[in-house]
Amino acid sequence: MMTMKKFLYLFLGVDDSGLSPAELQQRMQRRIAWIQELSKAGHFHASERLEKSATTVSVKGNAKTVTDGPFAEAKDVVGGFLIVTAKDLEQAAELAKGCPIFEAGGRVEVRAIVETHA
């Protein structure tokens, strides 16, 4: 059997504000249906949604400082992530094509997760 690898999907650039209740519900149901589909096919590993508010910790001189932000532009906001298992990057990208994010004007960044065992 082909060994499966893990891939990270980052969901970018979706703005749900300004939608009507019916549209919000429809959008949600499409996302749920897509995740359930991935899960049924054995590809789903984990997923979380991310809050929009963020702080950044950085170093200035010797001190570590915490600043509000980054306040990314709408197109760069990461709304959440999902980890799938797939045989290669190509399959992971193919699976991502089914994501309803595209109907909402967003995009998915697909990254292979580095395998720690040899």
Added chain:
Amino acid sequence: MSEGGRETGVAEHLFRHEAGRITAALVRVLGLHNLDLAEEVTQDTLLRALEVWQLGVPDDPAGWLIRVARNRAIDVIRRERAFRRFAPDLTRLLESEWMLAPTVDDAFFAHEIRDAQLCVMFCCAHPSLPPPAQVAVMLKTLCGFSVGESAHAFLVPETTIEKRLSRAYAELRTHRNFLDAVTGPHVPERLASVHASLYLLFNEGYHGSHPEHAVREELCGEAMRLCALLAEHPAGDVPRTHALFALFCFHAVRLGTRTDASGALQLLAEQDRSRWDRALIARGEASLSRASTGNELSAYHVEAAIAACHATAASFADTDWRSIVNLYDVLLRIRPSAVVALNRAIAVGYADGPAFGLDAIDALARETSLAAYPFLDAARGDFLRALGRTAEAHASFERAIARARNDAERELLARKLRGG
């Protein structure tokens, strides 16, 4: 909401309907003058659900929404109470940290939400607002329709809906006595206005043809939902409300059979009556009997009785046309209109024979504003054909086709011309 509806365990229209309930409860606390703030809190709540539920829908979705809305409302009140006034009768309670949460909780009890929805409905139906504005604001606040969705359903530009809404919001901002909306001497007048709005809403959905029937049928569904809410509440529990609900039921019975699989309009005589919704007929009959408990006979009563004759007839031929003619006579006395007169003339033709129908229609064509209405010539054509006057029938159908207001009507009339 066909996609994933069943598997995800989220009821159809849940967001829209809960949005209406939550907004009403929030308006109770925040005050009608803060309607926009209430809608903002509702929107934030739904956005939160969108984020959270995609990874697992809660067991009690409606309860979850209410908890989140309640918490947001408390946050908003804490943040804004130095700058804003909320519901005048709750001001002191909301200022008290000790009473804030229980006061907000009160507004979210089921019966309080129902009361608040009724108050919103009565405020929206303020007689100073033109009926289309009343309907627009009801759809927005109580049914969760966006500007775009309303514009789509009413076949008007979004700017038209926006104008109606801004007019309505300006009016609602002046209301200080939210709770008084459903009590006091003005209730009968306001109730008549609520009925008229619901009737308009239903008719918008029922009449006219549009490629996207589903959107318009939703308007019928919303009119029925609000009317049922009204009928259950002491302020609305009067014979007229039940008559209106019965009328909606008897018409809605046919909603699924008005068009065939290709979307073409189906005449009453052609519709597959075995697909009519029996449960709705039973509901209509129950409401009509509740409507008959007083001495009142409103136009809604008569219209419901006419619709009941159609809904309960085993076939087009078995329809009790004699009763329908009599009911139209009553309706003409209570609420005369050219369309009612035409419907009566058509019923005469089926009750007494095509020659009588033709006479009645020709009499109408001379004296009313109906001459340009395509269905007058269509009915004339039907009766002429039944009398064997084929050439005149064709001429009549052709006049009707020339006056058709949209493609679906044109197609239906062309089918009549072909004799199909």
